Amino acid sequence: MIITKKKKKEEILKRLGGGKTVYLFGCGSCAEQCKTGGAEEVREMEEMLKENGYGVAGSSLLNETCYNQLVRKEFRKNPSLRKAGSIVVLACGAGVKTVSDNAGETQPVLPALDTIFLASVERQGRFFEGCSLCGECVLDSTAGICPHTECPKGLLNGPCGGMAQGMCEVDTEKECAWVRIFKRLEKQGRLHCMEQYCPPKDFSVSVRPRKLCLR
Amino acid sequence: MEPESNLKKSLDSGIFTITAEICPPRGTLVDSFVGKARLLKGKIAAANVTDNQRAVMRLSSLASSVLLLREGVEPVFQITCRDRNRLAIQSDMLGAWVLGIRNVLALTGDHVSFGDHREAKAVYDLDSVQLVRAIDALNHGKNLKEKELRGGTGFFLGAVVAPEAEPFEPEWIKFGKKVGAGARFFQTQAVFDMERFKRFFPGARGLGAKVLGGILLLKSAKMAHYLNKNVPGVRVPASLIEELENAPDQLKKGIEIAARQLRELKKFCHGAHIMAIGQEESVPEIIGLS
Numbered sequence: 463m464i465i466t467k468k469k470k471k472e473e474i475l476k477r478l479g480g481g482k483t484v485y486l487f488g489c490g491s492c493a494e495q496c497k498t499g500g501a502e503e504v505r506e507m508e509e510m511l512k513e514n515g516y517g518v519a520g521s522s523l524l525n526e527t528c529y530n531q532l533v534r535k536e537f538r539k540n541p542s543l544r545k546a547g548s549i550v551v552l553a554c555g556a557g558v559k560t561v562s563d564n565a566g567e568t569q570p571v572l573p574a575l576d577t578i579f580l581a582s583v584e585r586q587g588r589f590f591e592g593c594s595l596c597g598e599c600v601l602d603s604t605a606g607i608c609p610h611t612e613c614p615k616g617l618l619n620g621p622c623g624g625m626a627q628g629m630c631e632v633d634t635e636k637e638c639a640w641v642r643i644f645k646r647l648e649k650q651g652r653l654h655c656m657e658q659y660c661p662p663k664d665f666s667v668s669v670r671p672r673k674l675c676l677r
Numbered sequence: 678m679e680p681e682s683n684l685k686k687s688l689d690s691g692i693f694t695i696t697a698e699i700c701p702p703r704g705t706l707v708d709s710f711v712g713k714a715r716l717l718k719g720k721i722a723a724a725n726v727t728d729n730q731r732a733v734m735r736l737s738s739l740a741s742s743v744l745l746l747r748e749g750v751e752p753v754f755q756i757t758c759r760d761r762n763r764l765a766i767q768s769d770m771l772g773a774w775v776l777g778i779r780n781v782l783a784l785t786g787d788h789v790s791f792g793d794h795r796e797a798k799a800v801y802d803l804d805s806v807q808l809v810r811a812i813d814a815l816n817h818g819k820n821l822k823e824k825e826l827r828g829g830t831g832f833f834l835g836a837v838v839a840p841e842a843e844p845f846e847p848e849w850i851k852f853g854k855k856v857g858a859g860a861r862f863f864q865t866q867a868v869f870d871m872e873r874f875k876r877f878f879p880g881a882r883g884l885g886a887k888v889l890g891g892i893l894l895l896k897s898a899k900m901a902h903y904l905n906k907n908v909p910g911v912r913v914p915a916s917l918i919e920e921l922e923n924a925p926d927q928l929k930k931g932i933e934i935a936a937r938q939l940r941e942l943k944k945f946c947h948g949a950h951i952m953a954i955g956q957e958e959s960v961p962e963i964i965g966l967s
Contacts, residue, residue: 614788615758615799619806620851622785623839623866624909631909632788644847656850659857662763662807662821 482547489553499552527557605646612639682833694948732792757786813859867893936966
């Protein structure tokens with residue numbers, strides 16, 4: 463799940479500039495679950511824009527706004543979309559990019575959200591980052607807890623000197639990732655995993671922009 | 678023959694060895710820094726120069742180490758993983774060597790969220806164990822990629838350990854990894870629980886490490902409270918805070934406490950590392966009283 467949060471209203475208005483018509487895109491996947499880009503949020507955005515003197519030409523709530531074929535189809539079948547002065551997207555950055563790729567050359571596309579992380583969903587409405595898409599997974603030797611992600615310093619060979627009473631120096635409410643790894647490995651009888659030297663990360667496997675083409 | 682580290686010579690000879698820390702200035706006016714170096718000259722084996730301590734931007738630890746060399750004080754060049762990637766670290770290490778620096782202390786580094794540039798990108802391209810290993814490779818004439826260099830380094834390589842970390846076992850595992858990676862001496866986080874430190878020390882010595890117990894000068898009870906609240910990994914016990922509160926001159930009491938700790942360490946440890954945090958002029962007095 464890709465986690466997004468709403469930008470401030472003032473920031474969106476400032477970026478939009480003077481009074482034109484706006485078209486809105488929501489996203490029925492991650493953003494809907496984050497309560498940042500579902501039907502309700504699209505409606506709220508529409509009201510907010512109207513209150514501030516903008517005309518809203520229409521809106522689309524796609525199942526996946528990051529899916530190019532869906533977005534392209536929307537542009538084809540919907541002439542008001544192509545005429546809108548600008549487009550505001552209530553989706554993650556991938557959604558904004560996909561809409562931007564399909565928009566007219568003179569049609570600015572604005573993100574209404576900030577995209578913040580990839581999450582595991584603890585339960586509805588509770589999202590926690592457990593993977594940072596590094597391209598070199600070590601979760602087997604760290605008992606399913608990613609030190610690259612869950613340690614604010616991304617340390618790979620054990621806790622830093624800031625760990626105190628088992629808690630993290632950066633977020634003292636949170637248990638140190640390496641203490642958690644230690645406890646789990648100890649229970650599994652696999653502390654040797656932690657004793658082994660872990661070499662520096664290979665960042666060459668994650669040179670940006672990344673891509674995967676299966677065909 | 679390259680000049681050798683006096684810190685190494687001192688520790689190898691079995692003499693109780695004292696180091697102290699000096700914090701570089703937050704700007705280019707180095708008079709106070711140099712003044713402190715002059716005060717410590719001849720009183721300690723080497724002086725540590727901190728590397729943007731607590732993530733506050735200061736004069737570089739490399740330049741500050743060179744200033745110490747000019748004053749005839751042997752530096753321990755501290756380097757953290759927070760501000761440099763592996764290229765910058767290795768190249769700065771080579772630079773330090775050719776400029777005459779012989780001791781280096783490898784640390785993780787306090788997170789940028791503590792400092793004065795909280796918006797900065799925290800690097801941590803290497804962690805402290807990998808950093809030790811990288812410097813050890815340079816000491817063997819190779820870079821991190823195992824490529825032979827045109828001249829390597831010969832640093833006396835140190836790292837840090839927190840003997841009072843709770844839980845201790847993860848810290849102990851990491852300590853073992855640092856020794857395995859090539860760390861030869863350790864300067865510890867402030868020691869307040871001497872009994873606990875006495876239990877830590879034999880194991881560390883058994884792994885072949887030279888250990889300098891950390892002494893943190895408590896300037897006042899207020900400072901002790903501040904440390905407990907704000908400095909990761911430091912816990913000043915209530916009994917010491919009370920001792921400070923009841924003293925008419927708290928700084929004097931703090932110096933006495935530090936001297937007492939130093940006396941204790943002298944009984945069994947390889948050495949001590951004094952962190953006076955801005956009160957470096959008191960270091961000779963602490964040593965004198967011990």
